[in-house]
Amino acid sequence: MERFHQLIRWKDFRAAGALIVPEKRTAFSRARAALHDDRDLSITDYEIEEVQISEDGLRATVHSRIQWMRLPSASEHTDMVASEFVFEGGAWMLESQDAGPFADELPAP
Numbered sequence: 001m002e003r004f005h006q007l008i009r010w011k012d013f014r015a016a017g018a019l020i021v022p023e024k025r026t027a028f029s030r031a032r033a034a035l036h037d038d039r040d041l042s043i044t045d046y047e048i049e050e051v052q053i054s055e056d057g058l059r060a061t062v063h064s065r066i067q068w069m070r071l072p073s074a075s076e077h078t079d080m081v082a083s084e085f086v087f088e089g090g091a092w093m094l095e096s097q098d099a100g101p102f103a104d105e106l107p108a109p
Contacts, residue, residue, distance in 0.1 A: 001062050001085060002048065004094055008102075009043045020106070021086065021093045027105045040071040041101055060085045060092065066100045077101075084108065 007016040013032045017025050035041065043066060050063040062083045069076045079099040085092045096108040 001051065001060065001083070001092060004083075005046045005048065005064065005066075009046060011038055011041070011043075013037060019092075019094055021088070021095050024095070024106055028102065031102075031105045035070070037070070037101075041068065042070075043068045043101070044076060058087045060087075068101050070101060 004016055004019045017029050020028050045067040046064055048062060048064045052061045062085060064081050066081050067076055067078045081100040082098045083094055084096045086095050097103050097106045
């Protein structure tokens, strides 16, 4: 969970994509390319505020505050983001986000 946040902060979207559930990876990667996020998106700060793990240990909801901006806008956004992670194949993978710069490609199922 921390790893995903670190990767997007440093614009390593290819590695971040590997931490997303397989059925959403292509849409995530295509959107990064189409929006020129390697050039135009900046995650200026993030803070993980709360992690809730399901009783069975297979799902986690991560609440974080993400500050970001995407050119050509000069406005910084601050979003409270709920990220849903699932434990599959021995690894935690991001399934959805309800806000932030990736919410369109990672909607809740």
